[in-house]
Amino acid sequence: MKLAKERIRIYAYVFSLAVLCLISTARFACESPQARPLGENSFDQYLHRFDELKKVLPARGAVGYIDDRAENPLGPGYYYAVQYAAAPLVVKHSVDPDLVIGNFTSSAAASAHPTNLVTVRDFGQGVVLFRQRHP
Amino acid sequence: MRALAAALLCLLTGWALVCLGWPKHTSLREQLLLKFSLSLGCGLGIFSLIFFLNLILAGSGTVLLATDVAVAGLLSGILFFRFRGSTTGPKPIYTRKQPARLTRILFFTLLIAFLSSMYGLVQRLLGNPHGEGWDAFAIWNLHARFLFLGRDYWKEGFTNLIPWSHPDYPLLLPASIAHFWTYLGRDSVAVPAVIALAFTISTLAILVSALLQFRGKDSACLAGIVLLGTPFFLQQGVSQYADVALSYFFLATIVLIWFHQATGSPELLALAGSMAGFAAWTKNEGQLFACALLVSLAAIGCGFQGFRGCVREVSLFVAGMSPSLVALAYFKIRIAPPSDLFQAGSTMLLKAADWHRYWLILRWYGKDFFLFGDWFLIPGTVLLVAFGWLIGRQRNRQQGSATWVSALTLALTAAGYFAIFVITPYDLRWHLRYSLNRLFLQLWPSALFVFFMLVRTPDEAISARQMAPSTSQ
Numbered sequence: 001m002k003l004a005k006e007r008i009r010i011y012a013y014v015f016s017l018a019v020l021c022l023i024s025t026a027r028f029a030c031e032s033p034q035a036r037p038l039g040e041n042s043f044d045q046y047l048h049r050f051d052e053l054k055k056v057l058p059a060r061g062a063v064g065y066i067d068d069r070a071e072n073p074l075g076p077g078y079y080y081a082v083q084y085a086a087a088p089l090v091v092k093h094s095v096d097p098d099l100v101i102g103n104f105t106s107s108a109a110a111s112a113h114p115t116n117l118v119t120v121r122d123f124g125q126g127v128v129l130f131r132q133r134h135p
Numbered sequence: 136m137r138a139l140a141a142a143l144l145c146l147l148t149g150w151a152l153v154c155l156g157w158p159k160h161t162s163l164r165e166q167l168l169l170k171f172s173l174s175l176g177c178g179l180g181i182f183s184l185i186f187f188l189n190l191i192l193a194g195s196g197t198v199l200l201a202t203d204v205a206v207a208g209l210l211s212g213i214l215f216f217r218f219r220g221s222t223t224g225p226k227p228i229y230t231r232k233q234p235a236r237l238t239r240i241l242f243f244t245l246l247i248a249f250l251s252s253m254y255g256l257v258q259r260l261l262g263n264p265h266g267e268g269w270d271a272f273a274i275w276n277l278h279a280r281f282l283f284l285g286r287d288y289w290k291e292g293f294t295n296l297i298p299w300s301h302p303d304y305p306l307l308l309p310a311s312i313a314h315f316w317t318y319l320g321r322d323s324v325a326v327p328a329v330i331a332l333a334f335t336i337s338t339l340a341i342l343v344s345a346l347l348q349f350r351g352k353d354s355a356c357l358a359g360i361v362l363l364g365t366p367f368f369l370q371q372g373v374s375q376y377a378d379v380a381l382s383y384f385f386l387a388t389i390v391l392i393w394f395h396q397a398t399g400s401p402e403l404l405a406l407a408g409s410m411a412g413f414a415a416w417t418k419n420e421g422q423l424f425a426c427a428l429l430v431s432l433a434a435i436g437c438g439f440q441g442f443r444g445c446v447r448e449v450s451l452f453v454a455g456m457s458p459s460l461v462a463l464a465y466f467k468i469r470i471a472p473p474s475d476l477f478q479a480g481s482t483m484l485l486k487a488a489d490w491h492r493y494w495l496i497l498r499w500y501g502k503d504f505f506l507f508g509d510w511f512l513i514p515g516t517v518l519l520v521a522f523g524w525l526i527g528r529q530r531n532r533q534q535g536s537a538t539w540v541s542a543l544t545l546a547l548t549a550a551g552y553f554a555i556f557v558i559t560p561y562d563l564r565w566h567l568r569y570s571l572n573r574l575f576l577q578l579w580p581s582a583l584f585v586f587f588m589l590v591r592t593p594d595e596a597i598s599a600r601q602m603a604p605s606t607s608q
Contacts, residue, residue, distance in 0.1 A: 003597070010596045011237060013525045017357065017518055018244045021364025024511040025248045028366040029255035043265040043272070044324075060288045062296060076299070080273035083297055087277055088285035092296045 043081065050085040052123045053101065062090040064100035066117075066130070068109045078103055095130075102128035138326075141318040144203055146171075149178025151210035155217065156391075156406025156455075158398050162218075166348065169390075172340035173410075175333055176383055180413035181206065183310035184462050186317070190282065190289060190310075191465070196317050237593060241356035248363040249339075256332060259373045264324045266331070266375030274301050275377060276327050278309035283316045295472050303471040305463055307417040308377050327375050335372030338383040338580050339363065345390040346587050349397070353594065358587045361519065367509040367576055377418045378573045384414035385424055385548075386580040389541045392428075393588070396537035401451050408455020416459040419474065420552070420577060425456060427547035431540045439536040476555060483558040492563060496556045499567040507572035508579070519586055526596045528589055541585045545578055 057063065065082060069075035082103050083091040091101060095114055104110040104126035113119075117130035153173045157165075185206060189199045265272050277300060281292025293302035308330070315326045339362055346355035362368060372379045391407035394400075411428055414421030432452055436445035477483070486492060505514040552574045559566045591599060 007597050010526065010593050013522060014237065014241070014353070014357065014593050017522050018241065018360050020513055020518055021360045021515065022244060022248055022251075024364040024366050024508075024515070025251050025360075025369075027511045028369050029251040029258075031255070043263070060285075060291065062291075077269050077273075080269055080277070080299075083300070084272045084277050084280065087280040088288060088292055090291055090294060090296050093298060 046081055047085045049123075049125050049127050050082065053127055053129060054086065056121065056129065057086060057089055057099070057101075060088060062092050062097055064095050064097035064130075065091050065093050065103065066095050066100055066113060067103045068105055068112065098132050100130040100132075102126070102130055104128065137318050137320075138315065138323075141315050144207055145178035145182050146174050147178075148181050148203070148207040148210060149174035149176070151207065151214045152177045152181065152409070153406065154214050155210065156402045156409070158400035158402065159217065166344065168340055169344035169348070172337040172344060173387055173391075173406075175337045176380075176387055176410065176413060179311040179330065180307060180409070180416065180459065182314045183307045183416065184458055186282070186310040186314040187306055187462055187466070193287065199314070199317060238352045238356070241353055241360070245343075245356045245359045245363075248360050252363045252369055256335065256369060256373050259370070260328050260332060263373075264328055266327070266373070267370065268374050268376065271327070271375035273299060274304060275308050275375060276312065278302075278304070278306065279312035279316070279327065280322060282306070282309055282313035283322055290470055293470055293472070295475075301475070303467070303474045304377075304418060305416045305421070306466060307413060308380060328373070331373055331375045331379070334380045334383050335369065338368075338372075338379060338386060341383070341386050341390055342580055342584055345393070345584060349393065350587055351592050351594075354587045354590075354592045358583050361515060362580060362583055365508040365510065365515055365576075365579065367507060367572060368579060370509070371573065371576055376573070378577050381414055381418050381421055381424075382577045382580045384410050384417060384421065385577060386584060388414065388424075388428065389544070389581045389584060392432075392540055393537040401447075404448060404451040405455035408452035408457075409459070410455075411452070412456035412459030412463075415456070416463050420548075420574065422463070423551040423555075424544070424548045427551060428540070428544045429453070430547060431543040435536055435539045435543065476559060478558070478560050482560075486558050492557050495563060496553055496567065499571055500553070503571045503575055507575040519583075523586065523590045526593070527591050527599060529591045529595055538585070538589065541581070545581055545585065548578060549574075 063086070065079055067075065067078055069078055072078075079091070079093055082101060086101070095117060099120075100117055102110050102113060106126050107122060107124060107128075110119075110122065110126060110128045113128070113130060116133050118133045120129040120131050122128050150170065153170050157170070182203070185202050186199065188194075189202060192198075194202070259267065265276070277297075278292065282289050285292055295302060308327075311330060312327050315330075316322050319326070339359055342362055343355045343359040346358050368379065368382075387410040388407050391403050391410060395403040395407060411421075411425045415425045429449065429452065433445055433449050436448045440448070504516055508515045552571075556563065556567060556571075
């Protein structure tokens with residue numbers, strides 16, 4: 001009788017542990033995938049914005065980067081996405097290099113670029129390639 | 136088809152290395168699940184080293200394929216001659232008869248947890264094939280792209296010009312991914328996703344299969360249920376960060392240390408060294424873990440086996456680590472810029488003298504101890520402490536040395552993380568907030584293994600309660 005009671009007690013500990021863990025697993029399974037880091041666009045669709053740009057970029061070296069997302073907490077994510085798309089080119093978060101990739105929320109926003117840059121080509125959807133304005 | 140061939144070659148290489156590390160008198164068919172789970176990490180580790188060597192020597196894709204086949208062939212050949220005729224192996228270390236009903240229920244609970252987890256993992260991988268969070272494409276997969284697409288200029292990608300890309304992080308994951316991409320001829324997003332999933336499942340498989348040998352089915356199933364009941368582990372598993380891969384290598388090393396203690400086989404210690412080397416080649420925290428393990432082996436080894444035995448053990452362990460350490464040293468010295476965590480000595484000393492930093496880190500350690508797993512209702516750490524207290528500690532002291540080595544290694548690694556936070560150049564709160572939970576996660580599967588090695592199995596607990604009145608009379 002005592003042994004049966006002990007057995008039940010130990011089984012209760014074991015099942016409590018198992019069930020409480022199983023609840024956490026179930027919650028993980030039931031949750032929908034987390035929000036994507038780049039807003040409403042899927043990452044692949046976002047990367048495709050740069051397909052045409054990549055064709056005119058040099059094969060190696062470093063280019064600059066500018067965007068209009070300084071206030072956006074997801075801003076760095078957009079920069080990394082461009083770096084990922086442009087690899088093996090190094091994308092420097094600066095407007096100093098000779099070539100600068102513009103990654104804006106829209107083509108209209110691209111017009112507010114610094115005066116030391118001239119537009120080489122506007123690829124649409126806010127993707128612009130700039131070059132330094134040489135005196 | 137190419138991907139399948141590459142995966143098979145990778146697994147064959149890993150399998151051969153793992154089996155070579157197993158005791159000589161055992162059969163190749165023994166402990167299949169454990170060996171297969173260890174093969175994944177070994178195979179990827181070797182694949183990454185071969186790819187890195189090929190990059191340095193500017194070899195072509197054909198040379199890479201030839202090297203892969205040669206290494207796999209060589210290891211398999213040695214394996215064939217070494218194990219020719221071996222048909223019997225040791226019985227499982229844990230031989231107590233366990234209540235069939237409880238085992239059945241726990242097995243089905245584990246199965247349900249596994250299937251639920253797989254559903255969630257696959258759903259997330261399909262929803263975010265590039266990983267969850269920025270680190271996947273800002274660090275690990277970006278490095279893989281530099282290795283794969285950079286051709287002769289791949290080193291240019293490892294520069295401080297790209298902020299937060301951590302160019303000093305080692306290359307096990309990026310080089311493995313790039314190796315598979317070379318076979319495929321394109322940078323398929325499926326490769327890092329599948330590798331991430333494989334590491335997650337293999338970590339579970341190592342935990343369960345190792346405990347099955349040492350502590351029987353009930354403890355093995357329970358440990359698996361607890362690991363799958365850690366949502367943060369699953370979430371990080373498909374995030375394509377390196378933390379779960381690192382936790383895999385930590386666990387593999389610790390498990391092999393226990394097997395070494397149980398069998399006395401020196402090959403297992405060398406294999407444990409290989410796993411620790413791969414951990415160091417995966418992420419900087421792995422280097423800390425490898426150092427902690429070396430210190431623990433030396434300190435505990437001296438106590439248990441004397442100086443000579445200790446030197447022999449440490450030498451075997453270092454021999455296993457050496458291929459990864461050589462690659463790591465070359466990468467750190469010749470290619471990677473200095474780590475962003477270390478500043479001028481005077482600045483670090485000033486931070487080390489600031490006791491407010493220690494108090495803040497301690498508070499975060501305390502807080503994340505309860506929260507890091509993203510558990511529902513009750514933290515898994517609290518559940519385990521309560522479970523351990525209720526069910527009691529097993530009294531078998533045969534595994535003493537391995538217990539102390541594992542516990543000291545995990546404690547030293549956690550203390551090392553603490554020290555890094557003390558001197559971090561970044562805002563301390565920010566740094567703790569975005570990394571401490573992942574650091575705890577790296578140690579979690581190993582901590583679970585050690586925990587279930589130390590507490591009684593359910594049948595031991597029942598027997599102990601049954602004995603208690605008679606011994607008190």
